[in-house]
Amino acid sequence: MSDVAAYAAQSADADLAKTHIHRHAPAANEVAIDIEFCGVCHSDLHTARDDWGGTKYPCVPGHEIVGRVVAVGERVSKFQPGQRVGVGCMVDSCQSCSSCDAGLEQYCETGMTGTYNGSLPGGGYTFGGYSKHIVVREEFVLSISDKLDPAAAAPLLCAGITTWSPLRHWGVKAGDKVGVVGLGGLGHMAVKLAAAMGAEVTLFTTSPGKAEDARTLGASRVVISKDREQMKAVRGELDFILNTVAAPHKLDPYLMALSLDGVMVMVGLPDEAHPAPGMGPLIMKRRSLAGSLIGGIRETQEMLDFCAEHGIHSDIEMIRMDEINTAYERMLKSDVKYRFVIDLATLG
Numbered sequence: 001m002s003d004v005a006a007y008a009a010q011s012a013d014a015d016l017a018k019t020h021i022h023r024h025a026p027a028a029n030e031v032a033i034d035i036e037f038c039g040v041c042h043s044d045l046h047t048a049r050d051d052w053g054g055t056k057y058p059c060v061p062g063h064e065i066v067g068r069v070v071a072v073g074e075r076v077s078k079f080q081p082g083q084r085v086g087v088g089c090m091v092d093s094c095q096s097c098s099s100c101d102a103g104l105e106q107y108c109e110t111g112m113t114g115t116y117n118g119s120l121p122g123g124g125y126t127f128g129g130y131s132k133h134i135v136v137r138e139e140f141v142l143s144i145s146d147k148l149d150p151a152a153a154a155p156l157l158c159a160g161i162t163t164w165s166p167l168r169h170w171g172v173k174a175g176d177k178v179g180v181v182g183l184g185g186l187g188h189m190a191v192k193l194a195a196a197m198g199a200e201v202t203l204f205t206t207s208p209g210k211a212e213d214a215r216t217l218g219a220s221r222v223v224i225s226k227d228r229e230q231m232k233a234v235r236g237e238l239d240f241i242l243n244t245v246a247a248p249h250k251l252d253p254y255l256m257a258l259s260l261d262g263v264m265v266m267v268g269l270p271d272e273a274h275p276a277p278g279m280g281p282l283i284m285k286r287r288s289l290a291g292s293l294i295g296g297i298r299e300t301q302e303m304l305d306f307c308a309e310h311g312i313h314s315d316i317e318m319i320r321m322d323e324i325n326t327a328y329e330r331m332l333k334s335d336v337k338y339r340f341v342i343d344l345a346t347l348g
C-alpha cells in the first residue's frame with residue numbers, strides 16, 4: 001500500500017493539479033505497473049469537466065496507459081516484473097455474462113469498471129493513468145510488443161481500439177470505401193487503421209489545414225465538411241462511415257454520403273445531443289445509424305499486435321504533466337496533432 005503522485009480535477013470547473021492518491025498492493029490476481037506514458041483522450045476532458053454527469057471528485061483521468069510491471073500477485077501467470085504492458089479504458093467486469101464470454105467486456109451485463117470514475121464493489125471509485133502507478137487485475141492488462149514505441153503506442157489503448165473495433169465488427173475490407181469524420185485522436189487512428197486494412201479512405205474535416213496531414217496518414221480524399229458543394233459531390237459513395245466528432249452537428253449530410261445499405265457508426269459522444277437526423281436519408285437507401293463503445297480485451301490485443309506488425313503508431317505530441325490544462329484548451333479548439341501523450345516522468 002502506498003500513496004503515489006497523481007493529477008486530479010477537484011471539481012468540474014477546477015484546473016487539474018497535483019495531488020496524491022492511494023494505490024493498494026497487488027492482490028493474487030493483480031499486476032502493479034509503474035506508468036511511463038498516458039495518452040490524453042477527449043473523454044478525459046468530458047469526465048474531468050462533468051460534461052456527461054456523474055463524475056466523482058477528485059477525478060484522476062487517463063485510460064491510455066503504458067508502463068512496466070513492477071510486481072505481480074501469486075496467481076498471475078501472463079506477466080512478470082520488467083515487462084512492458086498497457087491498460088485501456090476498463091479494469092474489471094463480471095467475467096461470466098454472455099458479453100464477457102464473447103470477449104466483449106465493454107458491454108458486460110452488470111457493467112464494466114472504467115479505468116477512472118468507475119465504481120468499486122466495496123465503495124470508492126477508480127483513479128486513472130494521470131498518476132505514477134496503477135494496480136490492475138491480470139485479465140485487463142495488455143502486452144505491448146518491443147516493436148512498438150511505448151509513448152506512441154499509448155493512444156492505441158483507447159483511440160486505437162475504439163476505431164479498430166467497429167471497423168472489424170462491420171467487416172471493413174480491402175477496396176471498401178470508408179469515411180472518417182473528424183481528424184482528432186480517434187479520427188487519425190481510424191484513417192491509419194482503415195487504410196492499413198486496404199480501404200479507400202475519405203476524411204471529412206472542419207479544418208482545411210489538416211488536409212495534407214490526412215493524405216499522409218492514408219486518406220485518398222479529403223472533404224471540407226463545411227463546404228456544401230464538396231459534401232454534395234460525395235453523395236451515395238461510401239460503404240461505411242466512422243464519426244468521431246466530439247461536438248453536436250447535423251448527421252444528415254453524412255448519412256447522405258452513404259451508398260445503399262451503408263452504415264454510419266458514431267463513436268464521438270458530445271455533451272449535448274446531435275440534431276435528430278431525418279428519416280428520409282435512412283429510408284431511401286436502407287442506410288443504418290449505429291454506435292460502438294471502445295472494444296473488448298481480446299480484440300484490443302489483436303489490434304496492438306496488428307499495429308506492431310504493420311508499424312502503426314499514433315502521431316503524438318509529448319507533454320509534461322503540468323501542461324495538461326493547456327492541452328485540454330487546445331483539444332477544445334481541435335488543435336492537436338494528433339494525440340497528446342503525458343510523460344509521467346515529469347510528474348515527479
Ligand code: NAP
Pocket residue numbers: 040041042043046158159162181182183184185186187204205206207210244245246247248249266267268269270292293294331332334335336338
Ligand atoms: P479529439 O482529439 O478532440 O478529436 C475530435 C475531432 O472532432 C476534432 O479534432 C475535430 O476534427 C472534430 N470536431 C471538433 N469539434 C467539432 C465541431 N464543432 N464540428 C465538427 N467537428 C468537430 O477527440 P477524440 O479523443 O478523438 O474523441 C472524440 C470523441 O469520441 C469524444 O466525444 C470522446 O469522448 C469520444 N470517445 C468515444 C469512445 C467510444 O468508445 N465510443 C472512446 C473514446 C472517445 P476536425 O478538425 O478534423 O474537424
Ligand code: ZN
Pocket residue numbers: 041042043044063089158159
Ligand atoms: Zn478514450
